[in-house]
Amino acid sequence: MPGTLDLLILKTLARAPLHGYGIALAIKRFSDDVLTVEEGSLYPALQRLLLRGWVKAEWKTTETNRRARFYTLTAAGRKQLGVELSQYEQAIAAIGRVLQNA
Amino acid sequence: MDSVNTFFKRLGFLARRERYNRELDEELSFHRQQLEKDLRADGMDAEEARYAARRRFGNELRLKEQSHDVIGFTIEGVIQDIRYAFRQLRKNPGFATTAVVILALGIGAITAIFSAVNPILFKTLPYPQANRIMTLWEQHSDGSPLFVTFATFHGLDERTRSFDALAAMKPWQPTMVGNDRPERFEGQRVSANYFRALGVSPTLGREFDAADDRHKGPNVVVLSDKLWRRRFGSDRSIVGRQVTLNGDLFDVIGAMPASFENVLAPSAELWAPLQYDPSLPPDSREWGHHLRMVGRLRPGASKEQANGEVNVVLHALGRMYAKGYNESGGVPSGILVNSLQSDVTHNVKPALLAVLGAVGLVLLIACVNVANLLLARGAQRRGEFAMRAALGASRRRLTRQLITESLLLALIGGALGIAIAELGVRALVALSPQGLPRVNAITVDGAVFGFALGITTLIGLAVGMVPALQTNRRELHLALHKSARVTAGGHQAMRQTLVVSEVALALVLLVSAGLLLRSLHRLFAVDPGFDGSHLLTMQVQESGHYYDSDANRLLFFKNALETVRAVPGVVSADFTAQLPLSGDYEVYGVQFESDSVGEEGGFRYAVTPGYVETMRIPLRRGRLLNERDGAGAPTAVLISELFAKRKFGGKDPIGQRVRLGPDVGHAEKPWATIVGVVGDVKQESLALAAEDAFYVPTAQWPWADDVLSLVVRTRGDAAALAPSVRNAIWSVDKDQPIVRVATMESLLAVSEAQRHFTLIVLEAFALVGLVLAATGIYGVLSGSVSERTRELGIRAALGASRRDILALVLKQGMTLTGLGVLLGLAGAALASQGLVTLLFGVTRLDPITYLGVIALLLAVAGIACLVPASRAARVDPAITLRAE
Numbered sequence: 004m005p006g007t008l009d010l011l012i013l014k015t016l017a018r019a020p021l022h023g024y025g026i027a028l029a030i031k032r033f034s035d036d037v038l039t040v041e042e043g044s045l046y047p048a049l050q051r052l053l054l055r056g057w058v059k060a061e062w063k064t065t066e067t068n069r070r071a072r073f074y075t076l077t078a079a080g081r082k083q084l085g086v087e088l089s090q091y092e093q094a095i096a097a098i099g100r101v102l103q104n105a
Numbered sequence: 106m107d108s109v110n111t112f113f114k115r116l117g118f119l120a121r122r123e124r125y126n127r128e129l130d131e132e133l134s135f136h137r138q139q140l141e142k143d144l145r146a147d148g149m150d151a152e153e154a155r156y157a158a159r160r161r162f163g164n165e166l167r168l169k170e171q172s173h174d175v176i177g178f179t180i181e182g183v184i185q186d187i188r189y190a191f192r193q194l195r196k197n198p199g200f201a202t203t204a205v206v207i208l209a210l211g212i213g214a215i216t217a218i219f220s221a222v223n224p225i226l227f228k229t230l231p232y233p234q235a236n237r238i239m240t241l242w243e244q245h246s247d248g249s250p251l252f253v254t255f256a257t258f259h260g261l262d263e264r265t266r267s268f269d270a271l272a273a274m275k276p277w278q279p280t281m282v283g284n285d286r287p288e289r290f291e292g293q294r295v296s297a298n299y300f301r302a303l304g305v306s307p308t309l310g311r312e313f314d315a316a317d318d319r320h321k322g323p324n325v326v327v328l329s330d331k332l333w334r335r336r337f338g339s340d341r342s343i344v345g346r347q348v349t350l351n352g353d354l355f356d357v358i359g360a361m362p363a364s365f366e367n368v369l370a371p372s373a374e375l376w377a378p379l380q381y382d383p384s385l386p387p388d389s390r391e392w393g394h395h396l397r398m399v400g401r402l403r404p405g406a407s408k409e410q411a412n413g414e415v416n417v418v419l420h421a422l423g424r425m426y427a428k429g430y431n432e433s434g435g436v437p438s439g440i441l442v443n444s445l446q447s448d449v450t451h452n453v454k455p456a457l458l459a460v461l462g463a464v465g466l467v468l469l470i471a472c473v474n475v476a477n478l479l480l481a482r483g484a485q486r487r488g489e490f491a492m493r494a495a496l497g498a499s500r501r502r503l504t505r506q507l508i509t510e511s512l513l514l515a516l517i518g519g520a521l522g523i524a525i526a527e528l529g530v531r532a533l534v535a536l537s538p539q540g541l542p543r544v545n546a547i548t549v550d551g552a553v554f555g556f557a558l559g560i561t562t563l564i565g566l567a568v569g570m571v572p573a574l575q576t577n578r579r580e581l582h583l584a585l586h587k588s589a590r591v592t593a594g595g596h597q598a599m600r601q602t603l604v605v606s607e608v609a610l611a612l613v614l615l616v617s618a619g620l621l622l623r624s625l626h627r628l629f630a631v632d633p634g635f636d637g638s639h640l641l642t643m644q645v646q647e648s649g650h651y652y653d654s655d656a657n658r659l660l661f662f663k664n665a666l667e668t669v670r671a672v673p674g675v676v677s678a679d680f681t682a683q684l685p686l687s688g689d690y691e692v693y694g695v696q697f698e699s700d701s702v703g704e705e706g707g708f709r710y711a712v713t714p715g716y717v718e719t720m721r722i723p724l725r726r727g728r729l730l731n732e733r734d735g736a737g738a739p740t741a742v743l744i745s746e747l748f749a750k751r752k753f754g755g756k757d758p759i760g761q762r763v764r765l766g767p768d769v770g771h772a773e774k775p776w777a778t779i780v781g782v783v784g785d786v787k788q789e790s791l792a793l794a795a796e797d798a799f800y801v802p803t804a805q806w807p808w809a810d811d812v813l814s815l816v817v818r819t820r821g822d823a824a825a826l827a828p829s830v831r832n833a834i835w836s837v838d839k840d841q842p843i844v845r846v847a848t849m850e851s852l853l854a855v856s857e858a859q860r861h862f863t864l865i866v867l868e869a870f871a872l873v874g875l876v877l878a879a880t881g882i883y884g885v886l887s888g889s890v891s892e893r894t895r896e897l898g899i900r901a902a903l904g905a906s907r908r909d910i911l912a913l914v915l916k917q918g919m920t921l922t923g924l925g926v927l928l929g930l931a932g933a934a935l936a937s938q939g940l941v942t943l944l945f946g947v948t949r950l951d952p953i954t955y956l957g958v959i960a961l962l963l964a965v966a967g968i969a970c971l972v973p974a975s976r977a978a979r980v981d982p983a984i985t986l987r988a989e
Contacts, residue, residue: 022132022135023136024136024140042161046132046133054114070135071132072128072135
């Protein structure tokens with residue numbers, strides 16, 4: 004579903020700042036290995052969110068003492084998460100109605 | 106708002122591009138290493154884990170490009186494309202140079218020509234509301250324009266309401282005598298409103314008013330900026346001072362701005378008021394047809410309204426002044442109102458449009474050549490494109506790359522073209538014929554630069570599309586599999602289109618140039634009616650009050666002639682009131698005994714008696730003029746052959762009687778007698794039929810002219826004798842200006858200067874066009890044959906003889922060429938319609954020109970087919986098959 008990746012990334016970052024690999028890992032883990040984020044989609048999506056100002060990026064060191072780029076949700080991103088969530092719920096509800104009635 | 110933000114962010118990324126790329130690299134390699142680590146933790150060995158991580162990651166370059174696409178501007182991609190395009194061109198300098206040179210020639214030529222043509226034909230004249238300025242001509246009964254009489258001008262000026270300002274003018278050539286040589290200036294006598302009609306005011310002093318322009322009014326003069334700077338050192342106090350012109354003192358009342366461009370008399374440097382007599386005395390200059398008229402339409406008045414009004418007023422004038430008009434050849438049949446713009450340009454329009462058309466064709470041919478080059482290169486680079494497509498380059502991206510390369514070529518070509526245009530414009534101005542209007546306004550200007558750049562860009566896009574059209578994915582896959590050996594059908598069709606259009610364009614261009622070339626040869630073969638070799642000419646003017654009397658005028662010319670005849674190297678010398686092919690145009694009425702008034706007229710040659718012999722004009726009947734035909738003797742007249750034939754048919758004209766010029770219609774004046782008939786002479790142009798003419802001795806004409814042209818028949822080189830002839834005249838009176846010194850041969854050339862100019866330019870383009878077309882046709886045909894080497898080899902292997910192969914190639918090439926010739930013939934037949942007014946002695950469908958050009962093009966095409974075909978036929982079939 005279009006826009007879902009953005010939603011997943013925003014939701015993941017709402018819990019804690021993460022680097023790209025961490026985001027991919029987190030989505031995989033929370034979905035019980037059902038959803039795998041392709042790297043080819045992840046990084047372009049992150050650039051898009053950066054550009055819109057919904058996330059910001061800064062270089063930090065990881066627990067294993069390596070440099071990595073961590074992404075943090077911005078205030079605008081938090082608002083956007085709300086918008087996307089409600090859109091998502093509307094869409095799911097609509098699909099549900101179609102599946103029940105059709 | 107959001108998009109503005111995004112824009113600035115993108116800008117930020119662009120500025121920190123290096124850093125962005127570095128960080129993205131680092132981020133991605135971090136990701137991969139984490140992945141690898143986790144895989145190893147799951148029990149994979151190191152090698153396996155690295156490989157798996159790589160695979161999971163896919164094409165890292167592509168991933169980076171996708172991230173880039175999100176963040177970066179399209180411009181970034183464009184910069185990449187340009188860099189890549191430069192690299193490609195550097196790798197292939199032969200191709201790049203050829204393409205750039207072809208484009209530069211095409212673009213340079215069209216820019217130069219457009220620069221020259223733009224101010225003349227398309228730009229409005231440099232006056233406020235220039236489209237409201239009209240010229241007015243009286244009309245003959247056949248509708249042809251006629252100079253205006255002062256009576257008509259005066260009547261219209263008083264009675265019409267369509268014009269804000271109406272003015273009349275005539276040329277004026279006053280002499281200023283200084284310590285040094287006398288100098289004659291080009292100037293104009295103008296009525297009071299001349300500058301108001303044009304809408305231009307002096308920068309210094311004032312313009313003319315009604316008080317200046319009255320009969321026997323004050324001697325006042327306005328200077329051009331150039332004269333003010335040249336003769337008076339830009340002295341601002343010149344206004345109010347006096348200058349001596351023709352022996353009279355003139356008050357300087359003003360100077361015109363440097364920006365003033367006087368299109369009605371471009372070389373005029375000073376102006377004085379007309380000062381004609383509004384009481385219109387009979388038989389006076391006020392009734393002579395010799396003025397030009399210009400008027401500025403009142404706001405709201407249209408040209409048609411003005412035309413209607415002036416013609417109504419003219420009829421009223423005709424009734425009021427019936428007597429005056431009848432004595433000057435009758436009431437004109439109408440007044441022609443025309444915009445100044447078209448009046449100034451309509452003579453040169455056909456020539457300029459022809460040149461513009463020619464250069465357009467050259468540009469098109471250049472485009473076809475470049476398209477062909479790019480096409481050939483596209484074919485060579487199929488493998489490369491296939492590889493890039495396979496690596497994930499999108500079709501759009503590849504198309505963009507190709508267009509970038511073409512644009513780059515076009516832009517470099519364009520930049521060089523501008524340089525060529527700059528040189529070209531200078532050459533054009535230097536070559537331009539006298540009388541080409543607005544030559545001073547010709548420069549390579551911004552508009553033209555924009556035009557060239559626009560053209561360049563269009564060409565770039567157009568030719569970029571050709572190979573781009575071919576790169577569709579299916580074909581690319583094919584190309585990848587079979588390397589570059591595949592010849593696709595679409596590609597051949599493109600080639601064939603190029604061959605056909607190249608041939609057609611070349612044919613149109615060469616036929617046009619050929620027609621003009623043949624016209625000019627015909628023209629120079631025309632007999633002017635006299636012997637132009639070893640003939641020196643110059644105009645001698647009398648100035649100063651000493652020459653107010655007719656006797657003194659005649660005496661000076663007589664003495665001058667005697668001294669000139671004594672100069673070593675001079676065979677004979679004589680004076681004439683007008684000189685053939687010099688631009689002189691003097692027609693006076695002629696009344697034969699059987700004629701009514703105003704029926705006939707002819708060129709007036711008031712000459713010293715030896716003139717006809719000096720010019721070597723043949724005597725057909727009767728006798729020539731001699732010294733006995735002087736003052737007091739009965740007036741002797743020679744008439745031209747055609748005039749005699751038309752008036753008298755088989756009858757002998759000798760002894761018949763005529764009245765000439767001012768005597769026409771005056772029964773009290775004595776008749777003059779025709780004593781001889783001489784050959785016809787071309788007065789205006791070699792291209793025009795000779796018109797009726799008559800010759801009378803200067804001493805027997807009703808007044809003594811103060812300007813005569815000297816013709817000197819010399820033993821050796823005519824030009825070399827000019828200084829000694831001039832000094833001989835000055836030895837009689839050192840203050841008399843001598844101008845227009847020229848050999849008759851150069852006058853002959855100048856009189857055809859416009860055709861000559863068109864021809865030189867057209868020939869230059871035809872030559873460039875021929876070279877481009879020949880190499881182009883060769884390139885296109887030989888390219889398509891070379892591509893078929895393999896196919897031809899197979900044919901040979903299957904038993905085709907060398908002859909069969911040559912015949913096959915030739916047949917196919919010639920079919921295309923034939924098609925191009927047919928199209929070109931249609932085009933040339935159309936294009937030649939625009940040339941009709943420039944042609945002389947050949948029809949626009951002249952078979953010799955057409956056949957010659959066709960033969961030339963067929964020969965070029967034949968060679969272009971045969972050379973690569975025979976090369977292909979020589980290839981050992983075994984080699985071709987093994988390569989398969």
